[in-house]
Amino acid sequence: MATKPTIGVLALQGDFAEHITALRKLKLPCLEVRTIADIKKTTGLIMPGGESTTIGKLLVSTGLDAWLKTHVKKGYTIYGTCAGAILLSQLGLINITVKRNAYGRQLDSFDEPIQSKAFPKLRGVFIRAPLFTTIGKGVTVLATHDGDPVLVQQGKILAGSFHPELTDNLAVHRYFATLAK
Amino acid sequence: MAKNTFKLKSGLAQMLKGGVIMDVVTPEQAIIAEQAGACAVMALERVPADIRATGGVARMSDPKMIKGIMKAVTIPVMAKVRIGHFVEAQIIEALGVDYIDESEVLTPADPFYHVDKSNFKVPFVCGARDLGEALRRIHEGAAMVRTKGEAGTGNIVEAVRHIRTIAEDIGSLRTLNKDGVRRKAKEYRVPVELVEQVKKLGRLPVVNFAAGGIATPADAALCMQLGVDGVFVGSGIYKSKNPAKRAKAIVEATTHYNDPEWLARVSEDLGEAMPGLEINDSLTKLASRGH
Numbered sequence: 001m002a003t004k005p006t007i008g009v010l011a012l013q014g015d016f017a018e019h020i021t022a023l024r025k026l027k028l029p030c031l032e033v034r035t036i037a038d039i040k041k042t043t044g045l046i047m048p049g050g051e052s053t054t055i056g057k058l059l060v061s062t063g064l065d066a067w068l069k070t071h072v073k074k075g076y077t078i079y080g081t082c083a084g085a086i087l088l089s090q091l092g093l094i095n096i097t098v099k100r101n102a103y104g105r106q107l108d109s110f111d112e113p114i115q116s117k118a119f120p121k122l123r124g125v126f127i128r129a130p131l132f133t134t135i136g137k138g139v140t141v142l143a144t145h146d147g148d149p150v151l152v153q154q155g156k157i158l159a160g161s162f163h164p165e166l167t168d169n170l171a172v173h174r175y176f177a178t179l180a181k
Numbered sequence: 182m183a184k185n186t187f188k189l190k191s192g193l194a195q196m197l198k199g200g201v202i203m204d205v206v207t208p209e210q211a212i213i214a215e216q217a218g219a220c221a222v223m224a225l226e227r228v229p230a231d232i233r234a235t236g237g238v239a240r241m242s243d244p245k246m247i248k249g250i251m252k253a254v255t256i257p258v259m260a261k262v263r264i265g266h267f268v269e270a271q272i273i274e275a276l277g278v279d280y281i282d283e284s285e286v287l288t289p290a291d292p293f294y295h296v297d298k299s300n301f302k303v304p305f306v307c308g309a310r311d312l313g314e315a316l317r318r319i320h321e322g323a324a325m326v327r328t329k330g331e332a333g334t335g336n337i338v339e340a341v342r343h344i345r346t347i348a349e350d351i352g353s354l355r356t357l358n359k360d361g362v363r364r365k366a367k368e369y370r371v372p373v374e375l376v377e378q379v380k381k382l383g384r385l386p387v388v389n390f391a392a393g394g395i396a397t398p399a400d401a402a403l404c405m406q407l408g409v410d411g412v413f414v415g416s417g418i419y420k421s422k423n424p425a426k427r428a429k430a431i432v433e434a435t436t437h438y439n440d441p442e443w444l445a446r447v448s449e450d451l452g453e454a455m456p457g458l459e460i461n462d463s464l465t466k467l468a469s470r471g472h
Contacts (some may be wrong), residue, residue: 003330012436013220034437051220051256058218060434072265082196100255106193106279107211111183127192128257128279166192 005181008033008042012058014083018165022173036067044077044156044172044180047084049127049163052100055083056090065091071132077156077180079172085159086130094137094157102131114150114162116143117170124150124162132161156180188320190324190382192302193257193279194388197221197325197411201401201432202390204228204415207246208253214418217428221257221280223413224250227331229286230416230455233465235353239287241269248428259306265291267300274303277354280325281305283318285470286332287299287321295471298322308392309344310468313369315385316470320371326385326408329395333416337459338467340393347385354380393468396421396455398434398448405438422452 009019013031021029023046033039045068047055059065068129070091072078074149080088098133103110106128114124124145132149135141143151143160151160151172183189184447199461205211211222222249225239226232232239241262251258257279262269266281269290273281283296285308288321298305299322308329315326328347330340350420354376357365366373391404392413401412412435418424430447437443458464 011199015195015198017198018195034440050198051196051200052216053215053256054220055202056433058433061433105277106189106257107185107274107277107306109184109189109193111186125188125192127189127196148260163192166188167197 005029005043005177006031007043007174007177007180008039008045010045010055010064010084012062013054014048016048017080019048019173020048022165022170023177026170026177027176028100028173033064033124034062036063039064044079044176046081046176047087049082049084050164052083052086052090054068056087059087059091068093072157075156077176079158079176080159081160081163081165082127082129085161088157088159094154095139095150096100096132096152096159096161097134097169098130099133100130101128102133103142104112110146113136114143114145118142119151119169119175122164122169122171123167125164125166126162129161132159184318185302187324191387194306194325195303197257197390198388200411200412200437201428201435202259203428204413204416205250206242208249210419211250211254211258213258213425214428215254217425218432219256219428220411221259222250222254223282223415224258224260224278224358225286228416228419229467230420231333232286233333233458238316239263241266241273241287244272244276246276247273251278256454261287262296263287264289265294265296267296270296270301270303272338274301278303283307283323285329285467289383289470292308295321306390307349308468308471311346312379312472313371315347315389316369316371316379319385319387320375323387325388325390327390327392327413330391330395331460331464332393332467333458334394334460334461334464335396335417335420335455337396338460339392340391340395340404341407343468344391344409347389348408351379351384355383395431396457398430398451401431401434402444403436405435410434417455420455425456427451427454
């Protein structure tokens with residue numbers, strides 16, 4: 001694994017460029033990850049929003065799914081947003097269950113403030129968003145919307161159902177960078 | 182609660198980036214597309230190659246078919262409406278579709294106007310051949326743009342022409358002073374602020390996909406290397422010998438567009454591609470529809 005802190009952004013499909021822009025704004029070293037050779041240069045990974053069925057298939061064809069399962073056990077850090085959070089749950093990397101498209105279709109997408117002690121003034125951009133339906137042992141809720149958990153943490157794994165990368169508030173990215181050191 | 186804002190409309194397009202949106206005419210095709218890794222499907226009555234072959238007026242799909250497609254897959258569903266046909270758009274919106282494509286592939290309904298897309302809750306994608314056309318559509322409320330290409334031909338040349346034209350148009354803004362920008366805005370028939378914004382960003386302010394004529398993994402990767410955010414594929418899949426395998430290969434090629442060895446691997450043994458058409462004088466140019 002890389003020694004210098006470098007955050008990878010999974011660039012198989014989805015809004016990875018927006019995450020790269022967010023990390024660059026914070027002056028954090030980052031790179032796009034499409035292969036195992038890429039991910040070996042990183043100390044942590046952001047799994048972006050996108051279509052979880054698409055990204056899930058590409059994770060398998062690249063072998064990155066197996067790599068992640070092995071390395072999370074050794075303390076590798078991941079932050080999954082939206083589709084990324086669904087994939088964390090599907091790969092068994094975080095102890096939550098997730099319901100896809102739980103709020104409905106695109107016409108039900110919404111943009112609203114969310115409640116968090118750790119991250120005040122955070123806005124939640126929810127696009128065909130998933131819902132975290134059960135929060136298992138060892139998982140902490142960091143933010144909620146309408147009483148539902150929308151940002152959770154288990155050890156060095158973060159999962160969020162909204163898109164801070166589409167806003168100017170990059171507090172969650174900054175926090176993730178401290179985990180990925 | 183803020184809903185159906187431009188941020189949310191363009192936001193869904195941002196989630197589709199790096200992906201392949203596939204034309205489908207039935208729920209069965211939608212399932213094949215989803216299993217191949219499509220990031221969304223586009224419902225239409227006939228794929229463009231069949232519209233060319235059979236002729237006649239091409240319209241929006243039967244709502245029953247669209248509902249069947251929405252039920253069959255979990256990925257976003259888009260549907261095409263005729264240029265300017267705002268009632269077809271109202272109907273598609275009522276079905277709860279995720280995106281509308283106001284498309285030159287269908288027979289235009291209005292010789293003067295495109296749909297006023299800002300009046301709708303559902304986001305729109307529109308085709309463009311150059312920067313002026315792209316900005317007129319964005320000004321009307323489109324939250325995503327695609328090249329027109331020449332649909333149903335399996336010939337990539339027009340899509341490449343449109344990608345390069347838009348890129349060159351954007352590049353030529355760089356040297357313009359205030360008066361020059363104002364002149365361009367007048368030429369393009371859009372507000373000065375919109376041209377200013379493109380000049381500052383150095384790209385379109387919304388997601389831009391390639392469409393029209395993509396038939397192989399190499400075609401998809403070519404468009405990606407030329408700088409688009411993702412690709413639409415239609416006839417290229419279902420008019421080939423092995424649609425499922427080709428669809429999957431095009432998905433892989435759109436992700437690994439910069440990796441020639443990967444592209445070589447996924448291009449192997451796909452069976453025959455769609456036959457394709459030469460772009461010549463006798464060909465009906467779908468791209469020239471709209472303004």
